[in-house]
Amino acid sequence: MYEDLNQRERDVLFYLIQQIQLKGYPPTVREICQQLNIKSTSTVHGSLEKLEIKGYIKKDPTKPRAIEILNNSEDVFLNKKKTVDIPIVGQVSAGAPILAFENIEDTYPLPIEFAQDRNLFILKIVGESMINAGILDGDFVIIEKRDFAKNGDKVLALIGEDSTVKTFYKEKDGFRLQPENDFMEPIYVKDLKILGVVVGLYRKM
Template sequence: GYPPTVREIGKAVDLSSTSTVHGHLARLEKKGLILRDPTKPRAIELTPEGLEKIGIQPTTIPMLGVVTAGEPILAVEEASDFFPLPPDLRTEENALFMLTIRGESMINAGILDGDQVIVRKQSNANNGDIVIAMTDEDEATCKRFFREVDHIRLQPENDALAPILLDNVTILGKVVGLYRNHI
């Protein structure tokens, strides 16, 4: 959804004057509890200090770089930045990380080039799970996982691409969410 309008904030706290609401918002911003964008009237964001003030611990997850949804690439695990996670997605410490997708092998699953996937660290997967898998050559890829009789199939979600068949893979985690900051 959208942040509330000044009028909606006033109604929620039983204030009829929008200028009074503006004054309260200005004081909250001055105290460092919220951020506002003067060019966007509904752009109000709680800062980490603001979240703590109301009893919510801000959570961030490490952004570990790029993984392909195409041909596997060499995996390098190094946090390049941290992504703020909504409080309702909080989980045990160090259980989640984020990767940027490169390639188009997962487009039928709605995972596009440039998307960022939220991954829960785990070493096992069920058939049909979308996973981040590492091959014996230390190459990581995002694919749908299938354990078959004599091999593991990493299935792309793009009809133009063939599956990757391997004797063994290391599951780095299961994709549990997606963030897209482009259209």
């Protein structure tokens, strides 16, 4: 199952399933863009159309948020044999940078198809500097461990001994870590280390 989906289609499908199970209704197209770091809403619309054509979802054209999950897709979240436990490795500030704890506090099951062969871990957000991106205080962000990112990615960055989640931009004379909060200023640094890129999010209700 899911062999006919590319990675983006899988990410969109699993995010739909996750949010419907957590909230009882699907996310908006813009929310999907924010959580999956997709810049264009037309890209999400295209993925939704392909998911419908391939029989994974059914949309109601008269109701923008009405999406029904088909083909037993939700089983991927309910069947433990199809999940892998991802470590939750403490907290990271989304306000003033603080050092993230390296100890594993807990685990959270994610679909094998979502995890693929990616090196994932989860961090809890403390603070409100990413609220415009839909990342709220107390949310859990799913991070793919890697040391590179492109402009616009939401990253976990290490500045000295402190870590923080911000939107990443490479500038002429260094780097800009941009908070997604109108009342907070960007952080400019000459040097930093990227610990990972945010690829998903879940919220405890």
